Amino acid sequence: MNGRLLRPRLGVIGGLGPLATADFYRKTIEAVPAASDADHIPLIILSVPQIPDRSRAIREGSDRPLPWLIEAVAMLNGLNVEIIAIACNTAHHWYDELARGSEADIVHIADAAIAELQRRYDGGRVAVLATRGTLSSGFYQSRLREAGLHCANPSRPPFQLAVDEAIHMVKIGRLAEARAACAAAFQSCADDGLGAAILACTELPIAAEGIVPEGMQVIDSTLALALECERRLRGTASVRNAAI
Structure with missing residues (x-):
């Protein structure tokens, strides 16, 4: 197979932490009013729990997570995803640097x-x-x-x-x-x-x-992030809201 049949539209930077990423994936699935498997968003989750602690880095004035995040964005861009979601709020401290280096739009969770x-x-x-x-x-x-x-x-x-x-x-x-x-x-x-x-x-x-x-x-x-990804890719997630 030459890969042209396999193109994820959504790229997810996850593992920060793993259970939170699983929760994001579940909510992305639930956001789609699907009648079959094929109605769901083709996506790829890049789970990298080893990315250095984001909160500690910010409080210490360090950019230690940034090279990892840049590499993750580049890897997902290499797969030609349309948009990228980062399933971690704190990592958005580096959003501007990541967005500047990405061909795919990165959805801002805030x-x-x-x-x-x-x-x-x-x-x-x-x-x-x-x-x-x-x-x-x-x-x-x-x-x-x-x-x-x-x-x-x-x-x-x-x-x-x-x-x-x-x-x-x-x-x-x-x-x-x-x-x-x-x-x-x-x-x-x-x-x-x-x-x-x-x-x-x-x-x-x-x-x-x-x-x-x-x-x-x-x-x-x-859930707000999942809904926004769905809106951008299909325009159908407005049937739900992100309030608990």
């Missing part, structure tokens, strides 16, 4: 998540549940400001400690503990009167399954 939030929430204050690296990078805060919204995370230390714990527990497969930590983070948001939150780490939608507080608008960044 743009997808905030667009979904705007469709469902007309308030101003939003919690961004994320790694410390993502928060330090500031790309969510700047995009929220451009959208007329404001990142207003609870300032008390237990909030971010609970978010950190939820992310870590998903990464090591301890999901019951991840959900308990995520519930604590949600409680901090509720105590501060926040009516909306973005799960801005791809581990967090896994931790949040079944525990989203009633009355809080919670946006799943993983």
